[in-house]
Amino acid sequence: MATIVDIAVSNPDFSTLVTAVSAANLVDALNSPGPFTVFAPVNKAFEKLPPGTITTLVQNIPQLTRILTYHVAAGRYTKNDLRGRESIPSLEGTPIDLYITAAEFEVNNATVIAADIEADNGIIHVIDTVILMRPHWFHPIMRWGKEGIKSEGVVV
């Protein structure tokens, strides 16, 4: 079988991701035994970002690396393995939120458009949006919005 990098390189839909991974010197890491679970954005996902975002990241490799490692989790997790879990820790450190039903598979605000692509050293789930670390205030604000103003208690 092929590694995660081999699979990405062989698919033109991942050309932006491959360029970014190469620029960030992550090729060797993603070719290592791992295993990893990679949430791989397609080219169209990068195109959704406003102009300048990618330029700034490519100019600043440590910052680019941080965003890319947010798309990777340690371990080999299929969609089924992840069912029932609310989040999974990313290599960047911030958890990736999960929403999984029989028909749906979402990570943060991205939809998984192809799940469970097996590689030698892990699993790839293809996503339609680049995911960004949700800040620590995100979930308290969402809870407060859902429960209404009367609940008052929010820690931001």
Add this chain to the structure above:
Amino acid sequence: MPSTLIEPTTKLPPSTHPFAEIIHRLERGGSMLPDTEENLMQIIGLYKAYAIPMDFYWRDLLYIAERVFLDPVPAFKYFLPKEYLELANHYAGDNADLRIWRGYATAHKELLEFIEKGELKARIPKLFHHFYHDRINMEFAEECMRAMFWHRNMGGLLEPYMDSAEYKQNADRAIRAYFRDNPIMLGLYKLFPDMFIEQCRQATMYSVLGLFWEVMCPVFLEMSDIYDEGGFKGVPDAMNFLVNGIFAIAGRPIYHRVYIRGEWYDIVPKSKGFTWLYEAAFPYVEAVFYRTSPFRGTKSYNAQAREVPDDQNDFHYGILYADKFPVASAGIPPTLLHQDMYHFLPQYLVDYYQKFCRGADDMLIQLGVSFQRSMYNVTSAVIQAGRAAFLYPLDDPNPRHLWANRYYFEGQLNRFANPKYGMNKAARILAIQSQDYR
């Protein structure tokens, strides 16, 4: 509310939030500030008036972080050397890292002119200008820095890093180099190492704020230029321009380095991967727009009577809640900032303020209120950028996604509707819905 009624997006039932009308506006891609020509003129005029002192603030903040550093008597820290006035902005000028905004790399012409002659329009020794406060008031910038420094635990990875052994080691190296020829300070460092490290953390925060504002300065100037050319059709355009700017620059590195005897010492290296959005912008908005600290001035707070929140998360003394009194402080309301902006108002705003209230006599208050409107618009941009980055498009076909967007907007606006400590009364969000609030 006096503004025109905004229909909710069709897919969801109307919001029942106390600020439902503003929620619906946000759901349609609008700002917390109503879309009127008068509002657009006020906020853009203020962005311009803010950008020019900001050009001084970021340069001086970096000068203090990188050169003044731990000087025990930093008497001349506000006297910016030529080198820092000519320091190239990373995001303006021909050699910029990213050329989205026009403008040039070195200090703005109007700023240089002001530094030369001041409000007095007289070439007298710098010290006289300084003590007469006829200068750019860095006290405001430092107050913002202190707010960020004091309200810790606001997310990002810089916070924990500043407490790490690696940070202390980097700081130690710089402190020893800085005081190499000063045995008294080195002796004090040996006795009170934590105090010096804490001062170093403060210098780091100077750098963080400097790097943050280095970006905002050309953004605001560009907005003013676009407006002058007739380019913005309304408040949402101005907000979206900011949203795009936030995304473009999100990955800009945040770092701190010190220049000692011809050598740069990294205290927070760029290689840590800290970014403008997570380590500077979000903490800044939280600390400065929402929280800061109770101001000294016309209003007193009694901590024993629990008038000041026990929990720093509940602090609500930022610009979004401020009463616009001329208290002459660097804190909130930031009269010293108003004074700085007063020198750089576009003529159309000077003419406008003459027509209302007490004309020229209370222009600082009037421009302070416009500034508050402009910062509600910046906060709206941050809220919309957060929605775009972490949630869903406003026209997403999935109702569950639209509900998530709504919870997010309502959660954000709850911060202005919370009766705890009278936050709902302090928040100016309802006031800015009307043009009569001046």
